[in-house]
Amino acid sequence: MSNTSNADAKLYGLLLAGEFAACYRLVDESAMAPTTPDRIAIARLIAAEMAHFEELAQQVTAAGGDPEAAVAAYAKVFDDYHDVTTPSSWLEALVKMYIGDGLAADFYAELADAMPSSVEQVAASVMGSTGSSEFAVDRVRAALAADPSLRSPLALWGRRLLGEAITHMQWVLAEEDAVMDLLFAGDGTLATAATFFDGIAARHAQRMADLGLA
Amino acid sequence: MSNTSNADAKLYGLLLAGEFAACYRLVDESAMAPTTPDRIAIARLIAAEMAHFEELAQQVTAAGGDPEAAVAAYAKVFDDYHDVTTPSSWLEALVKMYIGDGLAADFYAELADAMPSSVEQVAASVMGSTGSSEFAVDRVRAALAADPSLRSPLALWGRRLLGEAITHMQWVLAEEDAVMDLLFAGDGTLATAATFFDGIAARHAQRMADLGLA
Structure with missing residues (x-):
């Protein structure tokens, strides 16, 4: 019971730090x-x-964690991800917003399928209110229509974002046994981490198509 | 009717741009x-x-204005204010947050006394949810307790913030006859602009005391 609660607090803390x-x-x-x-x-x-x-901060507290400590504990890996994917233009920033929002949504969706119902509800609620980065799609598509030569470098940028995201997610999970167990050792659909990342990669391809970068 | 609505749209637009x-x-x-x-x-x-x-954006729209246009129209005067009051340290930033939040609250409170009830309700609602910058008070007081020599320069900084705020508010009002009329020509308590700014200066002194900078 206390182990489960501990794992819940860690998972929520990880989500909180990412947010x-x-x-x-x-x-x-x-x-x-x-x-x-x-x-x-x-x-x-x-x-x-x-x-x-x-x-998410409320959930961290409810699971016995401390929100500020959680943010501080996981800040480095998220900062590392953002540091290696710093956009060099507004268009790159827009692509990153849309792709990043989508990757986070995927992560929550996979969790929602695999997790105890308490986590599932929170994940659905948190992701239910996204979609505001849709404006990025309009801006990127308009820019590509005006200058098709932007497509190739932005497509490359999108692939790099996925690669770095998966690399950094794996680093986080490798350091957090309790979270790994919670995700992949239960009776959920997430049999393996490989399945998890394959699903995310498939949906990333759809998002690149949304942006006109397929 | 259309003049009143126009003045309402301008006033809300101004508040929106400030926000x-x-x-x-x-x-x-x-x-x-x-x-x-x-x-x-x-x-x-x-x-x-x-x-x-x-x-506020909803109110601008309801009064027949365009929120994005309002922000763009008044951006310069607010940017000018912020440019001449750019903090050089975290403590100066905290003082500016608290003082700036208070000046905005005063401005809304004066409006709420003097304005048609529709504006009054919105002003009360917008200001009813502030107070989150109270954390600035704790931080500033703790810093002053640790190093009393900070008091004098921060007190000077606070006075400068008030002076620049009043100067810039006057520039805005001087350019907006319709808003001036709405504020000072009605049957409200704001008989003159001088009364208005005197009231703000008096409450500024109280806020400086709150911060330990009296």
């Missing part, structure tokens, strides 16, 4: 937004991420 | 936050400001 890192990276990248509507859209995304953060 | 500028300035200044709890607190403030932004 916080995503939020702060939006804060950093907001400086690239070229127009007032873009700046407004980014500020709305930041607010949406913080709403998820608050929901 | 947006405050939000983005928090985004910029968040880079100074030294610890994880500080970074979390700032992210929560950003989310709270964006909630106010959404509420």
